Amino acid sequence: MSADTTAINRQMTAFASRDPLWVFGYGSLIFKADFPYLERRPARIRHWVRRFWQGSHDHRGTPEAPGRVVTLVPQQDAVCEGMAYLVRQAVLEHLDFREKNGYLRTLAEMTFADGGTAEGLVYIATPDNAAFLGPAPEEEIARQIARSVGPSGTNRDYLLQLAQALRDLSEHDAHVFAIERHLLALETQERCTAAVTG
Numbered sequence: 001m002s003a004d005t006t007a008i009n010r011q012m013t014a015f016a017s018r019d020p021l022w023v024f025g026y027g028s029l030i031f032k033a034d035f036p037y038l039e040r041r042p043a044r045i046r047h048w049v050r051r052f053w054q055g056s057h058d059h060r061g062t063p064e065a066p067g068r069v070v071t072l073v074p075q076q077d078a079v080c081e082g083m084a085y086l087v088r089q090a091v092l093e094h095l096d097f098r099e100k101n102g103y104l105r106t107l108a109e110m111t112f113a114d115g116g117t118a119e120g121l122v123y124i125a126t127p128d129n130a131a132f133l134g135p136a137p138e139e140e141i142a143r144q145i146a147r148s149v150g151p152s153g154t155n156r157d158y159l160l161q162l163a164q165a166l167r168d169l170s171e172h173d174a175h176v177f178a179i180e181r182h183l184l185a186l187e188t189q190e191r192c193t194a195a196v197t198g
């Protein structure tokens with residue numbers, strides 16, 4: 001499958017009749033809502049786990065030096081916390097473009113804090129997309145994030161903003177927080193080396 005999923009997503013008619021509709025964000029969509037919405041509520045989806053396994057060639061990296069961003073990986077008994085937005089159908093054009101580097105529209109049942117549920121659209125990058133990088137040791141992921149930058153800013157900011165947004169949701173995501181710890185340790189190490197060599 002080509003990395004640019006815009007055309008595939010536009011053909012997904014399953015979402016066409018829903019207006020407004022819920023969109024569930026678990027990555028940058030939690031902390032960067034650059035689109036209008038009618039309502040915003042913390043929510044969770046089951047059987048998916050967040051992983052820094054997707055390459056970013058267009059936002060937090062470049063085609064020559066991709067960064068790493070999150071996607072969802074199926075896992076029985078997992079719960080993924082995120083943010084749900086109620087948006088008008090027209091917003092999908094913007095989101096399809098923003099998430100075009102391998103993400104496909106997927107339908108998932110979301111549960112809100114009050115126990116209510118709704119179906120929501122989630123952008124998921126599956127292993128068959130050309131930008132998928134897959135698993136790597138968390139320290140190695142942190143190293144890649146530390147050196148990556150793209151048109152939307154540094155990969156470091158993506159990681160730190162996501163970690164903070166998850167803390168704000170009282171969510172403990174061991175994978176994200178471990179990568180954050182490695183990144184901050186690398187930076188401390190670099191500062192110490194710079195101070196010594198001087």
Ligand code: SIN
Pocket residue numbers: 024025026027028029030069070071099123
């Ligand atoms: C999302 O945030 O829901 C998708 C992944 C991303 O854009 O970081």
